[in-house]
Amino acid sequence: MPDKEILVDYLTTFASSGDLENASQALARGGFPFHLYTAEPGYSRVGTAVLRTGMEGRARLGEIKNITCAGWVEYRQPAVEVPAGPLPQFAGDQFGQAAIVYLAPCVADLSRIRLIAHMSGDLTQVLPYLNGSMPGAFYNHELPSLTLMDGYRSR
Numbered sequence: 044m045p046d047k048e049i050l051v052d053y054l055t056t057f058a059s060s061g062d063l064e065n066a067s068q069a070l071a072r073g074g075f076p077f078h079l080y081t082a083e084p085g086y087s088r089v090g091t092a093v094l095r096t097g098m099e100g101r102a103r104l105g106e107i108k109n110i111t112c113a114g115w116v117e118y119r120q121p122a123v124e125v126p127a128g129p130l131p132q133f134a135g136d137q138f139g140q141a142a143i144v145y146l147a148p149c150v151a152d153l154s155r156i157r158l159i160a161h162m163s164g165d166l167t168q169v170l171p172y173l174n175g176s177m178p179g180a181f182y183n184h185e186l187p188s189l190t191l192m193d194g195y196r197s198r
Contacts, residue, residue, distance in 0.1 A: 085126025
């Protein structure tokens with residue numbers, strides 16, 4: 044019996060909604076299958092849309108010079124669903140907007156991903172609260188930074 048062709052899907056995200064829209068349109072015009080995942084409604088204030096496509100779609104987007112993605116990781120079934128309920132409302136907006144500018148598999152553990160995100164807000168006042176409410180968190184007030192530990196590794 045011949046081996047079945049193994050198809051791998053990949054995920055990427057974009058720092059701008061314009062690049063996401065251009066990428067989606069380019070894949071649709073070329074007939075490449077793709078799927079968009081949104082952070083709405085439950086993560087719309089802190090999440091970003093993600094595009095899923097196969098190797099051919101990934102290659103096509105790599106050929107287009109005016110579309111910049113944050114990187115690629117293999118698709119895995121999500122462990123947590125996006126909450127469907129209304130978002131909590133807060134008096135002030137500490138977070139602002141986030142854009143994932145780098146996305147790649149973790150070098151030490153391929154079952155994880157690593158990313159870099161730029162935020163427009165100032166979380167300095169929120170970090171001590173997160174430190175006290177998140178297991179495995181370590182807050183450094185001199186930087187200021189918050190490191191999240193999962194076992195013996197940072198996350």
